Amino acid sequence: MAQDKFIGLIAGISYIQDADQLEKYSTDSSGYEAALPCIVVRPVTTDEVVRVVNACSDCHLGYTIQGGLTGLAGGARPDKGDVVISLELMNKIEEIDTIGGTVVVQAGVVLEDIQNAVQESGWYFPLDLGARGSCQIGGNISTNAGGNKVFRYGTTRELVLGLEVVLPDGTVLNMLNRVIKNNTGLDLKHLFIGTEGRYGIVTRACLRLFPKPEARFSALTGLNSFNDVTLLLKEARGKVAELSSFEVMWDNYLLKASQSINKPAPFNGQYPIYVLLEVEGGVEGLEEKFNRFLERQLESGLVADVIIPQSEEQAKAIWKIRDASGETMAKISPAVAFDIGIPLKNMQTFIEETINALEEQYPTAVNLLFGHLGDGNLHLTTGCLTPEQLLPVEELVYKLTGKYNGSITAEHGIGRIKKPFLSVSRSAEQIKVMQNIRKLFNVNDLQNKARVID
């Protein structure tokens, strides 16, 4: 009944109701149990989004917003019978400003399409993550996606100059600001970045671009201790302004990841910890500068050994190991993939205490560590568990995360999966404010219900 009325209200807007086709929209990449929506509506304009949102309100139908379905926290998985609003047809790159270095895009544009389009104009959009070929910018914004280059260019948040958002009451907030500095009171866009669709639907964005780097070089270094890693990070940040990635892999991650993609492990695993550095910028003198920097670190003993790729293929092969976390995790399933933010100075103690506790309580488990250490972002994958062990392992790790003032999610978001653990990283007062703002925007809680906060 409500559904008939709903279909009448969205007349002229593309939708899918065929059960076979609905399957695709029934979950995201989190492994969260699928649930079929009743219909998938695919607006192509902001006005159509407004009409769909208003139709959901009029018929009192719960709805879920979807992008590329690459999320890892269950945020895009509908409740059974939900209306799904998929932004996938809102895939236009509307305007590249080659003077100011900005691009205006619709929310459904695939990240890699943005990267390629601006590159052709001599510009560079530095947000990059494994899912680049299918994740959509609206989802990147709603989850404040991170990636490998955050400590140089910022998270998605810092790359968004302006947004257009449709609120649950159908209001369109046009905040397509195009300047870096705009100090006219509350910067409203931050209400919609990283809040996973609880307060509004991102429909368009103006993004900040950087001049396209002329050159890029990588090196894999072996180090003797985590303390040396923190010293190397400060040295590299201070001396090499072109530093764009600082990825840390502990020895067992490097071994397992190399195995999982059938490659020999670099250095035969002889060091306890490895850092993959990348620089990007103007070509003149960059390679020499980077190599000289690495030599100095070898001389001082901060770096024990270094592999400098002699070709782009060799560099890609090394990055493939870093990027093989998905393949590696699949080999040790059932596993929990943690995505934790820990202050650097607490990192070593946190790791020791956590790994000791895990080894003691789950002696057959495999614990792999890697991370974007430049940002204090640690990925821990604990695998070879039984399904029953998954939840207690989560509880153990999140408890220690709280103890060391960490964040239970540095980049993947809370979604449905981490909602029970939110109080580890957020005080009761903070959660109350987040809920009050939800009630202000999303009065009847029809939009993306049961994610992040109530």
Place this chain on the structure above:
Amino acid sequence: MAQDKFIGLIAGISYIQDADQLEKYSTDSSGYEAALPCIVVRPVTTDEVVRVVNACSDCHLGYTIQGGLTGLAGGARPDKGDVVISLELMNKIEEIDTIGGTVVVQAGVVLEDIQNAVQESGWYFPLDLGARGSCQIGGNISTNAGGNKVFRYGTTRELVLGLEVVLPDGTVLNMLNRVIKNNTGLDLKHLFIGTEGRYGIVTRACLRLFPKPEARFSALTGLNSFNDVTLLLKEARGKVAELSSFEVMWDNYLLKASQSINKPAPFNGQYPIYVLLEVEGGVEGLEEKFNRFLERQLESGLVADVIIPQSEEQAKAIWKIRDASGETMAKISPAVAFDIGIPLKNMQTFIEETINALEEQYPTAVNLLFGHLGDGNLHLTTGCLTPEQLLPVEELVYKLTGKYNGSITAEHGIGRIKKPFLSVSRSAEQIKVMQNIRKLFNVNDLQNKARVID
């Protein structure tokens, strides 16, 4: 009566009631007409701030929050008879984390004291502005201060990792996050950055540090057109990752500013436009790289001429001209100082249209242009006006700012002075959301009333 009760409630907290001493707290640096508060309370801890806020609520007394009183928008000027809450005694630097590169400070610490303290630990806090010696970090945060290095390091917003805030209802939000990536839902700190005390009082902050640059070099270049300036900006950003400032001065600003500090104008004013570039980073090869970059620009003709200071004194002398906007403005008073954000691609047209309109309608006025062009931030000072001309000049310039999708304040904030013009940069829907959030936090509107939004 209410006052006696109030003084009873704040027993033990430092306060000032002597009329002579109250004078100092009666306005900020905006030139906004002074108004005496009834009392100035100076808490030293967060708990004391809570007690003062609760006492104001209990006695239904309006109150104004004050930092270093260097603001240019009237935000810190009390209403007559207000309670002033001055954070000036909350001036402790609590903790410098030399591993992760963070510092935790109380809100009343003077910016320069932070700069100096972290420098001694080998770190660098890159927020910098003319008022560094008296502005306080709480005010920098509440107004989201900008400065000369924003396009490399971000505004104050990007330098704040976490905050502690006291809400108007006395709730303490402890959000002293210390990691760069924390994706646990709404990033609440953004509600209190740049919102000029309308939603809460910033009491402590955790700030992001950078390794201390080993070297810094500047150069003043003369160019033939604004178009060349935009091309130079992209070249410099792309080829010199160490670029930290890109300050533009039009010829008449350079002449007047040099005069105002009794210095000869560099290049004798022979070019229409000048860019002051600065690089900072690792010392090795930096000077050679910067000089080579400048040579290339001379060879290609993008830069017509360049002055490379041969000593630190010479560099300081050039920066003094850039920083002499206050002295220059004083010589052409009464004047209006605009602080506008304009998309770079609209900048030249905006400037032509605005200057033409000003010259036509105010033929005896002096119009000086300079700005942080790397951020799209244009400063226009229109002087030699009559007091009656100030408001119509503002109306003229803000109308054109709106036409070119600009922001009426890129870094100074709205405060009291720009409140009537807010709708130029913000839609009715946005203003309504800002007001609704004000009503959520600041229910009785006792706190910093009549700033930014109602």
